Amino acid sequence: MxxxxxxxxxxxxxxxxxxxxxxxxxxxxxxxxxxxxxxxxxxxxxxxxxxxxxxxxxxxxxxxxxxxxxxxxxxxxxxxxxxxxxxxxxxxxxxxxxxxxxxxxxxxxxxxxDGGELFRSVLSRAPVEPRAWEDLLHQYASLQQAVTPHAHEIERLGVPSTRTLDLPSAFDRLLTHNTALLPETRARLERLRPRLTDWCAELASAGIEDTLDHADLHDGQLFRPAPGRYTFFDWGDAAVSHPFCSLRIPVEKARARYGPQVLPRLLDAYLEAWTAPGRTAADLRRAAHLAWRLSALGRAASWGRTFPDPSRTASGDEHSAESLLDLLNEPPF
Structure with missing residues (x-):
């Protein structure tokens, strides 16, 4: 050509x-x-x-x-x-x-x-108040709610299903197929299995339906066509799972930029969209705490979505193992 x-x-x-x-x-x-x-x-x-x-x-x-x-x-x-x-x-x-x-x-x-200017470019050009992150989290939560009725259609498109109650089985598969875990690390994760099952059951009992999880929602995956408005893209790591699993990455990025004091207001901005009769702020915070930890499973699974490499049998396993280790860490709230 x-x-x-x-x-x-x-x-x-x-x-x-x-x-x-x-x-x-x-x-x-x-x-x-x-x-x-x-x-x-x-x-x-x-x-x-x-x-x-x-x-x-x-x-x-x-x-x-x-x-x-x-x-x-x-x-x-x-x-x-x-x-x-x-x-x-x-x-x-x-x-x-x-x-x-x-x-x-x-x-x-x-x-x-072309989607316009990346949010990352906006952040690099001039100071941006944390309110911008609150806006994007609130808009993203609204998007998740809007597509919740389409969850089964999303799965039929081939998007991986890692629904909340199925996460223990996903955990088992990831451990079984990962070749990069050291024996002592694998043993620590295996001992975590009963607690992980309890976390999933508790999270599911909060009554928030599984829906689309972007799974990698950072400032390089967003366009900001106008102040207070965002365009979301790059859905290659997506899954159908608990919506709150999406929260960890954007909040970690914002926390690294503004400091830990920004964490409560970002949580509130996202969780506000999920308020409902009989569901307290404490209930939502607890669900977010559990999903923050369990989101490590979605990240670990996404490392398997790479181009086939016949020269390596463990492509992505090291990164996947790093993500699995996050299950051992307490969330910062």
Whole structure:
């Protein structure tokens, strides 16, 4: 395939992690697909490509003549649900997520519009008050509630199901298949199993339905098109689980930026959306405490969603083991 544009590739610290980008035929097919999808809209590719390669995705910024760039993303087979999920969310919660320009579910490809400025860029440019994080947590909780009736549809799209009462079984699978855990660490985690089962039962008894958990909701996974408004994207780590499992990552990011004193107000901003008759603030705090700890299981499982690597049988196991160890740590509230 003749190319009239340059390609800059960013591999970060993953210099030898395999992705399908290494196959020229795959590159050609992917870029031809992008060109065809743009042509259907009367658009043309218009400049050099910026490619970001990670073990869990191929991401390409594609300049377009006369308008903003678009983004091509390829997921590994275990994350093939991201394109269909993003398209479904655009129907269910329009304006709160990016609406795909095109999705190829079979090949795990999606073409996305430019979402504007990342929240991370906003934070790096000028001081931002903690209220901005409160706004995003409240908006995200509303999104979770809006899609709760679609939980079974989300699972049918291929999004992993790690429902609250099924988390002990997920824990067992993660321990069984992880090759990076040291024997003494594995033994500590195995001793935790009865308590973990109790935590799950208690969390389920709070009466909050399982729904979509982004599972990696940090400041680089959000656009801020306007103050107080956010657009959520990058659903490749998502699962159907307890909604409060989403809370840990954004709160940890904000706590690192502003200090521990910000924790109570962020919890209140998120949990306010879940108030209901017979459900006290103390009940919600307790549920958040349990979900904070159990969210480690979702993070551990997500490390299995990488491109296949025939040279390594334990791809992601070390990162997964680190996440499992978080089960041993007390939440900060």
């Amino acid at each position: 003749h190319r009239a544009y340059a390609i800059a590739v960013d591999r970060s610290t993953y210099q030898y992690a395999p992705t399908p980008w290494e196959q020229e035929s795959w590159q050609d097919a992917a870029l031809a697909w992008v060109a065809d999808r743009l042509a259907e809209r009367g658009l043309r590719m218009g400049g050099d490509l910026a490619v970001r390669l990670r073990p869990w995705s191929v991401l390409v910024r594609v300049p377009v003549e006369g308008r903003n760039a678009v983004w091509f993303k390829a997921n590994p087979p275990a994350g093939a649900f991201e394109g269909p999920l993003t398209a479904a969310l655009a129907r269910w919660v329009p304006g709160q997520v990016l609406e795909p320009l095109a999705v190829d579910a079979e090949r795990a490809w999606v073409l996305l519009p």
